[in-house]
Amino acid sequence: MDRNDVPAYPVGLRLSGRRVVVLGGGQVAQRRLPSLVAAGADIVLISPSATPSVEAMADAGELRWERRGYRAGDLDGAWYVVVATGDAEANAAASEEAEARRVWCVRSDDADAATAWTPATGRSEGVTVAVLTGRDPRRSAAVRDAVVEGLRDGTLIAPRHRGRTAGVALVGGGPGDPDLITVRGRRLLAEADVVIADRLGPRDLLDELPPHVEVIDAAKIPYGRAMAQEAINAALIEHAKAGKAVVRLKGGDPFVFGRGMEEAEALAEAGIPCEVVPGISSSISVPGAAGIPVTHRGVAHEFTVVSGHVAPDDPRSLVDWGALAKLRGTLVMLMAVERVGAIAAALIEHGRGADTPVAVIQEGTTAAQRRVDATLATVGQVVTEEAIRPPAVIVVGEVVAVGRGIRR
Structure with missing residues (x-):
């Protein structure tokens, strides 16, 4: 079997403080460098010239820039290398050095000659999505975009199971059309254990919740009329103290005739963390x-x-x-x-x-x-x-x- 037909083995590289060499300061480097900077890599850029954006990264101290072409030995001590120059001979020589030194090497000019491929990546709420589809980078990007968008708007349900803090989110659901809730509000709904919903909230969104989510109709909590808000406050506090992630789904915006501040004050008095998510006011x-x-x-x-x-x-x-x-x-x-x-x-x-x-x-x-x-x-x-x-x-x-x- 051709080695290039074998699927790549996915892995997350922890490059913080480790030497990474980038050869070439053009558009490819401009796209790749921000993620390497975010990963905390010790970046050495080797290139006679660079785009203004790459130069700005060097001026800001995010990387070290050696203004010259590639020379043998530049990969000494490197953990990872990105080869992206316009010089085919230099690219081939650097790739050979990386192979000899067993340094994972990405090549922008020849994916088949590389020992590593850069996935299409995206991030949402602490999740990194990386997609590889072999020699079809546009498909990788399309899959990446679909997954990241689903995580952001809550249509792809992936609730947290570790490190999640119990509390209450006062979410403004907008005027009624379920498409008009904010991205943040929809994502919090997807992660909720309990949803206490108003009659005027976007009811269609409740049908999308997983079966384990407890949905409480605020209009049907047993109380006398004078005790309505107090009973809702008590329900919010009770479920949050039980360790649940609670969403108070309100119509419009929580603070526009929504009594959201009364609920926020009650939660603060009870020591319950509270996040307010604005909504589109009717x-x-x-x-x-x-x-x-x-x-x-x-x-x-x-x-x-x-x-x-x-x-x-x-x-x-x-x-x-x-x-x-x-x-x-x-x-x-x-x-x-x-x-x-x-x-x-x-x-x-x-x-x-x-x-x-x-x-x-x-x-x-x-x-x-x-x-x-x-x-x-x-x-x-x-x-x-x-x-x-x-x-x-x-x-x-x-x-x-x-x-x-x-x-x-």
């Missing part, structure tokens, strides 16, 4: 998905996000509706479906025009997305007639009319 993503820009040149230079979960005349309200009515920009309201009539009346009473355009987007970014348009004067009636249900985002302002041309 306040900007849902209008965008419906073709509405919350700001637009010459139309709106600001937008305000406000909760409508209590009516304007409710003594618990912290919103200055009179001040909001005087603003000229966009008003985005969350949790306001049930009280939109009263809110619209308050805005009109304080000076906002009754003919101001309003859009109501139900189930934004999901397959059930639905948009209805109205004005401040009619929005209460339209919401009732159209049987709009939460979750819905309500947008008030001239940007609603701007977006009608690309309505989705």
Whole structure:
């Protein structure tokens, strides 16, 4: 059998503090050197010239550069050599020296003459992926990219089993479309032991979890209404103290009307490590998905996000509706479906025009997305007639009319 038809034996070289010789300072060296630097190798570059990037590495002290061509004896004491010059004779001579000294040698000009091949490598969260497909480097790169991307976005589930720290991640799941969760959030979901999910989180992602993951619907934790948040906090602490990796999956962003800070404070008081993973807020993503820009040149230079979960005349309200009515920009309201009539009346009473355009987007970014348009004067009636249900985002302002041309 031809020696080059035998598969390579994969191994991870620990080159920290060990002499590595790189012959040639061109594009190949420029690609290979960063990984060698990251590995802590004692790098000697031998080349009459180098690319600006390679020269910058030498100037920064990341390697030693000898400005000359290859000479016999340059591989003395080397553990590994990269041969990448444009001189075929020098490459062959260096390869012969490496063979004689039993130094593993990579050749950029002749893979068949090399004693080592460089795999297509990628890294994600402490994992190094190295792929070899013989003489097909493009396929190696494609496989590498697929694996690394899967690890990064959580579609390739590879949970940690050693060195994992128990704790809680408060993950913003985005507005509803499972593709709109962050890469970090999806990866943490893939590594979770317990997921405590909100009703408004991206529910489709829960179907992708392995069967051993315990999924708890936060809406079904037994409690009285006044104790809802306290019960959720207690569940987070209980599972984390049991040594579990816990994800609190919330809709939108944890800190935008998500009570995320209350949970973070409870965890800190209990001594539980907590990571906050921001999410795409529905306040900007849902209008965008419906073709509405919350700001637009010459139309709106600001937008305000406000909760409508209590009516304007409710003594618990912290919103200055009179001040909001005087603003000229966009008003985005969350949790306001049930009280939109009263809110619209308050805005009109304080000076906002009754003919101001309003859009109501139900189930934004999901397959059930639905948009209805109205004005401040009619929005209460339209919401009732159209049987709009939460979750819905309500947008008030001239940007609603701007977006009608690309309505989705």
